[in-house]
Amino acid sequence: MRDRILKAIGREIPFEDNLSMRKGKELENLGFREFVRMHEGNIEVLHKTNMQTVLTNIIISKNLRAVRH
Structure with missing residues (x-):
């Protein structure tokens, strides 16, 4: 975005x-x-923002959650 603004001016x-x-x-x-x-086997839903740099919502299956706890 900064690049676009600088190019515009x-x-x-x-x-x-x-x-x-x-x-x-x-x-x-x-x-x-x-x-x-x-x-990849544990991810059920994966959403990325329009910028495609920030993960906004990851829902991981019960298997991965069980490993963390």
Whole structure:
């Protein structure tokens, strides 16, 4: 979003900041994919926000909850 605003007014994000944001986004996506891969048998419902970076609601089956307690 910050990138869009800066482009609209004719400015750009410094390369280092942009690269850092892209790396962070990739790490978040990798972490999310790893979580799903590890727990795919226990996940019943998974909702992500429109930004696709924040998990808003995960309902995990009774098997995983039993392991945590």
